[in-house]
Amino acid sequence: MAYVNDLNATEPVPGVSLATPRDYFELLKPRVMQLVVFTALVGMVMAPGSIDLFSGAVALFAITIGAGASGALNMWYDADIDRKMARTRLRPVPSGRVAPGEALAFGIVLSVGSVALLGLAANWLAAGLLAFTIFFYAVIYTMWLKRSTPENIVIGGAAGALPPVVGWAVLTGAVGWESLVLFAIIFLWTPPHFWALALLKEEDYRRANVPMLPNVAGAAVTAHRILYYSLILAPVGVVPSFIGLASPVYGVIAAGLGAVLIWKALPILRSAGTDRAAARGMFGYSLVYLFVLFAALLVEGIVARLGWF
Amino acid sequence: MAVEQVAMSSPDERITLTDDQRRRRRSRSIAIAVILAGLVVLFYVITMVKLASTAVDPSL
Structure with missing residues (x-):
């Protein structure tokens, strides 16, 4: 009979699940x-x-x-x-x-x-x-x-x-093609959001051998791409107000949010992607951008359904 | 956290769980029971809602 004691709990023991x-x-x-x-x-x-x-x-x-x-x-x-x-x-x-x-x-x-x-x-x-x-x-x-x-x-x-x-x-x-506009907003939002993160976590991705854009093409190219996508996303974010999906109030909010998004991308470009604070700012703001944009749509949708206006 | 593993020389090998492992297994079992019970209720209510809507509109 043999005993094995004091095994570290983080080491998987065959047949014994440690999951909660x-x-x-x-x-x-x-x-x-x-x-x-x-x-x-x-x-x-x-x-x-x-x-x-x-x-x-x-x-x-x-x-x-x-x-x-x-x-x-x-x-x-x-x-x-x-x-x-x-x-x-x-x-x-x-x-x-x-x-x-x-x-x-x-x-x-x-x-x-x-x-x-x-x-x-x-x-x-x-x-x-x-x-x-x-x-x-x-x-x-x-x-x-x-x-x-x-x-x-x-x-x-x-x-x-x-x-x-x-x-x-x-x-x-x-x-509906209107839903494809919502699709387009998130689709175009994803690259600048994750590239900002990739600039911050470049070493992590390099160690894991994941070919993120900063690791493959460099931080400067990534900075350009973040700006390009922001320039495309900003006007697309306003589109719901032009196709009857949202009101002009939403359009003004989306335009303002989009302008800030582009403004946040500029310091990343100026530093050729080396300014970590700028990348962190872009990453954090991109979350705010998408949340506020969709929250505005949600509020307008609920208001319209309740027939308040 | 200690794991006491008892390997028998006979083919009847056994692992004696520690209190922590037993507690984790119990929490998993409770979670599975709660989820299964929830699914039963969920599917029952969905069925009732669908039946009710069909009863209101027989064309559906």
Whole structure:
């Protein structure tokens, strides 16, 4: 008979799971889920048509879980590079609290469950779009683009931009071109947001061998690209007020937010991407930009639905 | 945190869980039970809502 005592709990012991429910919740990437639930809700509120409150809440819940499922699949596949990056090394899989197979099974079960739930609660077009979103994030972005091209987040950003389209489809059973404007806003917002982060975490990405733009093309090129995308995003952010999706008040707010976004990109350009404070400022402001823009849309949508104006 | 692993010389190898591991397993079990119960309620209510809307509008 042999005894092995005092093994460190962070070392995985075969057959003994150290995971708590909180670890599984972390696999869902709660902060990303917040953005998804928010933008999908905006898509639902802005869409013409109606749905009973309970089915709408269940649909939103399903979209949120679907986003979480893609996060779990991402953490399963990326455990090797997450282990090398300071920002991600304490995640449940690289830290050993959740076994890779458990994360994979968790992600698959939630993916199938969330798509089925959305189909039952809303319609199968919305469910199909959610399935495509999960596939795009987990397979196209995580397994293919992320490790192979510096354009990873440009194309991969489509996954993060789809929730308002899914939300729109929940109410209408169709993909309205108005919802594609919401898609475009998030799609164009993603690169400057993540490139600002990549400038700050360049060493992390280099160690993990992830070809982010600053590592491949340099900080100066990244600074230019951040400005170009900001210049395109700013006017696109105003478009909802020109297509009847939002009021001129929204247009003024979006124009102001867009002007600040461009202004925030300028010091990054002037320093050729070396000014860390400027990159940090851009990263933080880009979150504010998207939040305020969609919050304005949400408020206008709710006001319109309640018939206050 | 200590893990006491007892390896038997016989084919009947066993792992004795520590209190912490037992507590974590219990919390996972409770979470799974709560989620399953929630799903049962959720699917029941969805079914009722769909049935009710069909009853109101027989064309659906």
